[in-house]
Amino acid sequence: MIAAIAARDWLAAFRTPLGWVLLAATQAILGYVLLRVLDLFTGAEPPVRSAGLNLELTHNLFGTAAALLLLVVPLLAARSLGGELRDGTWPLLAGAPISLGTILLGKFLGLALLVLPLCLLPLGLGLTLIGAAQVDPGMLLAAALGLWLTGLLFAAVGLFAATLTRQPVAAAVAAYGLLVLLSVVNRTELLGAPQLGVLDWLAWSQHLFWFLAGVVRTSDLVYFVGLIALFLALAHRRLENAGLD
């Protein structure tokens, strides 16, 4: 049942221009970023300078892709759930003999599958350099995993925001607000407050950083899985209560 809901969302994205435009725009931007990175490593003594190539690749390619996901995923999530409410197709799901949890997981899986090709694009671009430079595929894979988990977190936050309002635009704006908060929560020193460990832990960028460095840590996996579960649980609670207000 979860797969059926996810498959429909996938079909909806790629039968309309949405999915293709998204892939094309991401590819164009990442292609430009790749050329900029390669620029640093061409010219005199390339073998000496290629030492930092992998780190530059992951930070620039996957960092840019993460910024794109931050912009795009809340919109996709708002469309996925808010669109059903706005277009009047919600009764089809809510009236079916399936639980709200199943619907929510179906929507989440649909977004996860939609985010996946966006995460594979920078990986593919990085891997094209194999044979021409000393590329570390393991590091790129770790970065792609980190990027996908970041995308999943954005999707969970986006779905929660979509349960707050029936307006997809308002839902996307609410998701941006939450995600920006999760992005800058560790920058308390900017406000004159001392830096706190727990706030540092809450910021997604801190955890993505380790993946981009090629390090897959259990604590980072726990962070992403835990926060995704938290926002999905909050979304489930909101949906359950929606029948009462």
Next chain:
Amino acid sequence: MAGAGTRAIVAAMDALLMVQALTRRFGRTPAVAGLDFRLCAGEVVGLLGPNGAGKTTCLRILAGLLAPTSGRVVIAGHDMQHSPQRAKRHIGYLPERPPLYPEMRVEEYLTQVARLRGIPPGAVTRAVGRALRRCGLDAARRRLLGRLSKGYRQRAGLAAALVHEPELVILDEPTDGLDPVQMREVRGLIAELAERSAVLVSSHALAEVQASCRRVLVLDRGRLLHDGPLDAPRALRVRLARPPAPAALAALTSVATATAEAGAPGTFRVQLGADADAEQLAAGLVAAGWGLLEMMPERTDVERLFFRSVGMEAAA
């Protein structure tokens, strides 16, 4: 006493849908208040009321889309609040706006609905084929839902509500916005549905309910004003080109009583005889050569109630 109690329990067990003291408030405003009714298999019941009477809210609660503030909805013995998934298995619900995904093809869409409805994978193709045939969508099975005409969109919505062969079909304004031919088709489908399911149809058009329902619930401002059978009218108003004396009219076998309308020459109020129907009366009038110009049903109690509830008639 004990016999009556037992009968009530048996009736409750027979009921496919049981609604008890159903109330739903939006803020302080009650959208529906204290609704009580039952629906048995094979019944076609009209839910009648002006716009804003609470029909859609009532149907959304019955379909399990909206939780009631208080009261109970039991479908085929399953309480909607305690075991919603079991209760929903027995319902086919068509909302006012058919829930269609514009980028899907008709057949794809029905397959998706069949999966959501929990039809086993092996039986999906057969169920979809059956729904397509019943709703006259065979020729449109490969068309995109977003490109269908309003009539076809309504049919696709109906097919989605029927694909799992529900025992209780809930239709919210199914003929709204359709042309007369499409309306007749939908009515035909409702009549066909009644052979195996209970059907609850909401409408703000009295004629619509009269055309397809045997029983009617009249709702106004969230309250149930009337719950009773909708019989064919026994009193008719006829206008004749060459009017005879009322006694001559009353002498027809199909007529019980006939009185001339004051102030409307050639118009009579006719009460049909015990076994007679309107067709026999019309044949009698034509055979007598009185020149039948008009024949229309007198207002029924339900009609009076309805027009009073929409504010078009002062309370009697």
